[in-house]
Amino acid sequence: MKRASIVTAKFKAEVRTDLDRDLNLREELVKIEGNKIRVYDGDKEVLNVDNVVRLSLETGITIDKLIGFTSDGKSIEIAYFTKKKEEVFKKIIDAFNKNEQIEVKDEEKEENVRVTMSTLRWLWNIASKYRKTLVIGAILSLITTGLNLVPPYLLKILIDSVLLSPSHSNSLFVSIITYLFASYSALALLSSIQNRILNNLGSRIINDLREILYTHAINHDYSFIERISPSRILSRLTTDAGNTNWLLVWGLPTLVTNLFTIIGIGVILFTLNPTLAIFILIPVPAIVYLIISYRRRSHRLYHRNWRRSADITSRINDTIPNFLVVRSFSREEYESKRLREMLNRLYESSVTINRMNATYWPLMGFIVNLSTILIWWIGGHEVISGVIEIGVITAFIAYVSQFYGPINNLSNVLPFIQQSLTSAERIREVLEVKPQIANPPNPKRPKMPAEIRFDHVYFGYDPHFPVIKDVNITIKPGEKVAIVGKSGSGKSTIAKLLLRFYDVNEGRILIDGIDIREIDLNYLRRKIAYVPQDVVLFDTTVGYNVAYGADNVNEKDIIRACKIAKIHDEIIKLPFAYDTILGERGTYLSGGQRQRLSIARAIIKNPDVLIFDEATSNLDVMSEREVYEAMMSVSKGKTVIMITHNVHEVMNSDKVIVLSNGKVVEEGKPEELLNKKGAFYKMFEEQINEENVFSRKMNHETEAKLNIIVDNIESVRIKPSTRRSVVDVTYNGFTYRNLVPKMLFPITKPTFIGFYDENGNEVLLLEDYTKLDEESKKVLEAGLAYNNLIFQVKKINEINIKGDQLEWDIETNKGKIKAYTIGRRNVVVLDTKVVLIDKNDNLYEIDLDKLDKKSFKLLVETV
Numbered sequence: 001m002k003r004a005s006i007v008t009a010k011f012k013a014e015v016r017t018d019l020d021r022d023l024n025l026r027e028e029l030v031k032i033e034g035n036k037i038r039v040y041d042g043d044k045e046v047l048n049v050d051n052v053v054r055l056s057l058e059t060g061i062t063i064d065k066l067i068g069f070t071s072d073g074k075s076i077e078i079a080y081f082t083k084k085k086e087e088v089f090k091k092i093i094d095a096f097n098k099n100e101q102i103e104v105k106d107e108e109k110e111e112n113v114r115v116t117m118s119t120l121r122w123l124w125n126i127a128s129k130y131r132k133t134l135v136i137g138a139i140l141s142l143i144t145t146g147l148n149l150v151p152p153y154l155l156k157i158l159i160d161s162v163l164l165s166p167s168h169s170n171s172l173f174v175s176i177i178t179y180l181f182a183s184y185s186a187l188a189l190l191s192s193i194q195n196r197i198l199n200n201l202g203s204r205i206i207n208d209l210r211e212i213l214y215t216h217a218i219n220h221d222y223s224f225i226e227r228i229s230p231s232r233i234l235s236r237l238t239t240d241a242g243n244t245n246w247l248l249v250w251g252l253p254t255l256v257t258n259l260f261t262i263i264g265i266g267v268i269l270f271t272l273n274p275t276l277a278i279f280i281l282i283p284v285p286a287i288v289y290l291i292i293s294y295r296r297r298s299h300r301l302y303h304r305n306w307r308r309s310a311d312i313t314s315r316i317n318d319t320i321p322n323f324l325v326v327r328s329f330s331r332e333e334y335e336s337k338r339l340r341e342m343l344n345r346l347y348e349s350s351v352t353i354n355r356m357n358a359t360y361w362p363l364m365g366f367i368v369n370l371s372t373i374l375i376w377w378i379g380g381h382e383v384i385s386g387v388i389e390i391g392v393i394t395a396f397i398a399y400v401s402q403f404y405g406p407i408n409n410l411s412n413v414l415p416f417i418q419q420s421l422t423s424a425e426r427i428r429e430v431l432e433v434k435p436q437i438a439n440p441p442n443p444k445r446p447k448m449p450a451e452i453r454f455d456h457v458y459f460g461y462d463p464h465f466p467v468i469k470d471v472n473i474t475i476k477p478g479e480k481v482a483i484v485g486k487s488g489s490g491k492s493t494i495a496k497l498l499l500r501f502y503d504v505n506e507g508r509i510l511i512d513g514i515d516i517r518e519i520d521l522n523y524l525r526r527k528i529a530y531v532p533q534d535v536v537l538f539d540t541t542v543g544y545n546v547a548y549g550a551d552n553v554n555e556k557d558i559i560r561a562c563k564i565a566k567i568h569d570e571i572i573k574l575p576f577a578y579d580t581i582l583g584e585r586g587t588y589l590s591g592g593q594r595q596r597l598s599i600a601r602a603i604i605k606n607p608d609v610l611i612f613d614e615a616t617s618n619l620d621v622m623s624e625r626e627v628y629e630a631m632m633s634v635s636k637g638k639t640v641i642m643i644t645h646n647v648h649e650v651m652n653s654d655k656v657i658v659l660s661n662g663k664v665v666e667e668g669k670p671e672e673l674l675n676k677k678g679a680f681y682k683m684f685e686e687q688i689n690e691e692n693v694f695s696r697k698m699n700h701e702t703e704a705k706l707n708i709i710v711d712n713i714e715s716v717r718i719k720p721s722t723r724r725s726v727v728d729v730t731y732n733g734f735t736y737r738n739l740v741p742k743m744l745f746p747i748t749k750p751t752f753i754g755f756y757d758e759n760g761n762e763v764l765l766l767e768d769y770t771k772l773d774e775e776s777k778k779v780l781e782a783g784l785a786y787n788n789l790i791f792q793v794k795k796i797n798e799i800n801i802k803g804d805q806l807e808w809d810i811e812t813n814k815g816k817i818k819a820y821t822i823g824r825r826n827v828v829v830l831d832t833k834v835v836l837i838d839k840n841d842n843l844y845e846i847d848l849d850k851l852d853k854k855s856f857k858l859l860v861e862t863v
Helices: 083-098 117-126 128-163 170-218 222-228 230-272 274-280 284-319 323-328 332-384 390-431 491-498 521-527 542-547 555-564 591-604 621-633 647-651 670-676 679-690 701-706 774-785 853-862
Strands: 003-007 012-016 029-033 036-041 044-049 052-059 063-070 075-082 103-107 452-459 468-475 480-485 506-511 528-531 609-613 639-643 655-660 663-668 716-720 727-731 734-745 749-756 762-766 790-802 805-812 815-822 827-829 833-837 843-847
Touching: 012 083, 036 075, 044 075, 052 083, 063 083, 075 083, 117 128, 117 170, 117 230, 117 390, 128 170, 128 230, 128 390, 170 230, 170 390, 230 274, 230 390, 274 332, 274 390, 284 332, 323 332, 332 390, 452 491, 468 491, 468 655, 468 663, 480 491, 480 647, 480 679, 491 609, 491 639, 521 528, 528 591, 542 555, 542 591, 555 591, 555 734, 621 647, 655 670, 655 679, 663 670, 663 679, 670 679, 716 774, 727 762, 727 774, 734 762, 734 774, 790 853, 805 843, 815 833
Parallel strands: 480 639, 480 655, 528 609, 609 639, 790 843
Antiparallel strands: 003 012, 003 103, 012 029, 029 036, 036 044, 052 063, 063 075, 452 468, 452 506, 655 663, 716 727, 727 734, 734 749, 749 762, 790 805, 805 815, 827 833, 833 843
């Protein structure tokens, strides 16, 4: 590994490229002394430049260029290099332009990281709190190994000293049988204990490892997740964690056990008969050769098979979610043909593997059997000649089968141990990366909302290519600011810097005069709500998604937030209203609905600063305007930052900041910027001419709808109406007739009821109907039963597992039925009950406290 050191001192630097001037893979030496740069190809000077005042980097595909700018305005291509050298040249450029003294080592990183004993020590530290259990497991492994060696020796004594002895001892016969029984019993018992201990230990260690890795990743920098990528983190949490767990619990103990077994059997065989023992070693070279040959070939073939299988999975994952696109372009036959070709390739690779396995393993077994025959031949002659006893040859054959087993096991175990060590290194690599953005030693908590100021801020995801350049912005408390600009101008970066997902490269961000890097990180993010353009929802209930990130909120708060975001009326039409499980990434909702749910999640947080990053971009025109007005009505006293292209949001803001190529080019009130007819006017000229953007009036209907939650439940009376499924409700002296009662949280809080008129309009909301008088409660429950039927499970007769589907043979309060649930999300486990959602969206409630023991056991074993 070559090293080229770079030392600057008023500026001096030397570094080697990996491409010459003709782009051949040859080194050139770049020497920088002050403003003079020399380039050498060996001893030959190929470039000489004076008066260089600035350096820069130009990137291309595989190739980068070092560009020098002279005092007379010329630009010169100084050197060429591949991406491998990019980082070191960036550091040189940065140091030269800042005239800083630095010391950088240009070291080529080895791509194949060698696994060392330090990884094993690191793993041992992870499992250190279970070291006693690990030691016990290892001891049990050694004991079981020794017990496996006892029966063949006892058989030798039994044959030679009892069965073939003219004066056999009956007591010896009984003793041997007793010892055999004892050894087999002890082996079975200790093996059972060993398996139970190691399996339980494995579950503990893998859970600990995943928790450590998950906690580390979830608390890490935004840039860390972007760099590593979520899929790679997931791979480490699943595959790598499983491999590492296997290494600790089974791999290393198996390796030690097999080595001791080979040594122990070898000693016993040479003790029994050295001559026969030598013949055992004859097939070992052939077996080792076949194993090595098999490993080399199988590694390629299995890897090819895995790649082809992964290609099929990738193709299916790519087409099935995009089913509508495939159908709309009539590409069904094309996609089917592509998959058929890939399946044929997978079949071909599988046939090759089967052919290889059908060759190697029978051949290896044949060689082992030949050695057994050879031992019988030679040993048989010696038995016939009276040289050895028949018990010796019998024990010998028994030990031979045990001798070759560990050799084969080692050949199987060693590749997996290597793979597991690599997995451990991958996990260690992630865990040893320390967060760059962390809480300061003495974090501050300024009162918010407060003045936010960007003071000469520079930032680039790559510091050498800034996307924010000398930005100076002041946002006053309670001000509504719109940040506009073309895509890529740095608008969303402003939001990420304010949330401190990244730290600025130069300058400061001040809140109430305090540098954001001195503020408590959790406090800062609790005070700021961020609504991104790409909404992320969790695969759980609507209510959970809305309440996520907010503390001590109840159902009233959730509904209030959803009403403000204009999504409540659509939620109550979902199968289980606020308890509807949304599916992965909220697939149950449309794009606009997901956006409004995200806005509700921000509203319920009650932040001091609201950041809307193109938050209304996925809404239709009417919904966008309603949501915007609702957001503005609840943002009084809060600082609002809108990153937007929407002319209405911009024109109703207090101030507009226009960005272009990372710089602020205009700033002021929207009317002022329109009159200037500059960059802002050109950006929105067409939209402004299309409609009168100043004629907007705030809609106060939302606030009225928020006040329909009943506070004084004593003034509520409920009576039967014209139909079984409707009721009449009297509240504060006024009677509402023919209202339909619905459960808004049928799973998590079935006592929260909404009442709706014949047109589906919401009339009243009742937080807990159980507080009604007995007569009203009885009438309401009767009406609810005809609108919200939830079967109460009394007994579970059987649960049949059919892949991802469960078949429930249950007895309910309405009779016996078979229900089918598909997937984990259709079995909701709560504190005291389990709720089943069958494939037809019927609800079944299981009260754990009322379930009989047999049903409870069946439920626990399945769920």
